Amino acid sequence: MLKILEIIDxxxxxxxxRAVSDFSLEVEEGELVGLIGPNGAGKTTIFNLITGLFKVSRGTIKFQGEDITRWPSHRISSRGIARTFQNIRLFKELSVLDNVRLGGYAQHRYTLLEAMGRSKNFKVEEERQRQRAYELLARFNVSAYAEAPAKNLPYGEQRRVEMARALISSPRLLLLDEPAAGMNQSEAQELIRLILEIKKEFSLTIILIEHQMRVVLNLCQWVKVLDFGETIASGPPQEIHHHPAVLEAYLGRDGGLMEEEPERAAHVPWTVT
Ligand SMILES: Nc1ncnc2c1ncn2[C@@H]1O[C@H](COP(=O)(O)OP(=O)(O)OP(=O)(O)O)[C@@H](O)[C@H]1O
Ligand SMILES: [Mg+2]
Known part of the structure; x- marks a missing residue:
């Protein structure tokens, strides 16, 4: 199988x-890899480094064999990596449709001059993007909100709009940062189904950060576990589930975390049924 992503040290x-320490990862095309770990472990920082939001000070990131380590984020996005955010980042006052269209910004195939002169090329391209945005809204079952400001949408629908926005750039690799956060069991089940469907439909490779073990177990073929920036375990989810270092990271050496730090304990994936 082809390596789509390679992260080295x-x-x-x-x-x-030290938020991330000597993190390495290889992802093959079509895989669905999980990244888990307690709060503050460094998971989101890794996504921010892959997508160029943070500058990499040490290490290498290769995408489809090409070194993208120091590329600006718009270039990384147009090369084929898209993401959603842990804290939803939609433009609240803009319409749902425009939010999705903006996701295709890095792909626009017209020059600034063409845009300023509203040339034929510009108009054709704008129409193409609009059509594509409508198609994606339909795919994610949020067409009814197309003209509404994003802030009017219920939370779960906002998450789906974020996915539509990520997919408008036709990525090869999709990074999902806690897509099931705040969802109940049946919503999470529905999300699992949706992720599997879009993975197939759009031929995606996916890296998933997730606290809900149910979601990780149902989706991921391979899981990496971080704690304080260090990789403490790596393997199939069924094995990770029982790994002593993982249990220790989540529960504390004496297992007393539940009482001492209820807030952190609330994020122990095994507490979510
Ligand atoms: N922009 C920043 N400036 C300073 N410190 C940061 C910044 N972003 C993250 N950190 C710190 O880096 C560490 C890793 O944070 P990160 O957000 O990557 O963790 P995480 O694994 O995503 O946690 P969570 O599960 O809570 O989302 C934490 O100690 C955090 O406080
Ligand atoms: Mg995070």
């Missing part, structure tokens, strides 16, 4: 804090 510091 990636590290990132925030001042004196």
């Amino acid at each position: 990636l590290s990132h510091n925030f001042g004196g804090l």
Whole structure:
């Protein structure tokens, strides 16, 4: 199988804090890989490094064999990596349709001059993007909201609009940062179904950050576990589930975390049924 993504010894510091430490990962085309770990483990930072939101200070990121380590984010996006955000990042006052259209910005096939002169090429391209955005809204079952400001949508629908926005750029690799956050069991089940469908339909490779073990177990073929920026385990989800280092990271050495830190304990994936 072809390697779509290769991360070699990636590290990132925030001042004196080492948020990611010598992180390596290989993802094959068509795989669905999970990234889990307690709060503050460094998961989102890794997504921010892959997508060029943070500058990489150490390590290498290769996408389809090409070194993209120091590329700006718009170039990474147009090369084929898209993402959703842990904290939904829609433009609240803009319509749902425009939010999705903006996701295709890096792909626009007209020059600034053509846009300023509203040339034929510009208009054709704009229409193509609009059609594509409508198709995606329909695919994600949110067409009814197309003209509404994004802020009017219920939370679950906003998450689906984010996925539509990510897919308008026709990515090969999709990074999902806690897509099931705040969802109940049946919503999470529905999300699992949707992710599997779009993966097939759009021939995607997916990296998923997720706290709900149900979602990880149902979706991922391989899981990496981080704690304080370090990779503490790696393997199929069924094995990771029982891994001593993983249990320790989530529950604490003495298992007393539940009482001492109820907030952190609330994120232990095994507590979610
Ligand atoms: N922009 C930033 N500036 C300073 N510190 C940051 C920044 N972003 C993250 N951190 C710190 O880096 C560490 C890793 O954060 P990160 O958001 O990657 O964790 P995470 O695994 O995604 O956690 P969560 O499950 O809570 O989303 C944390 O200690 C966090 O406080
Ligand atoms: Mg995070």
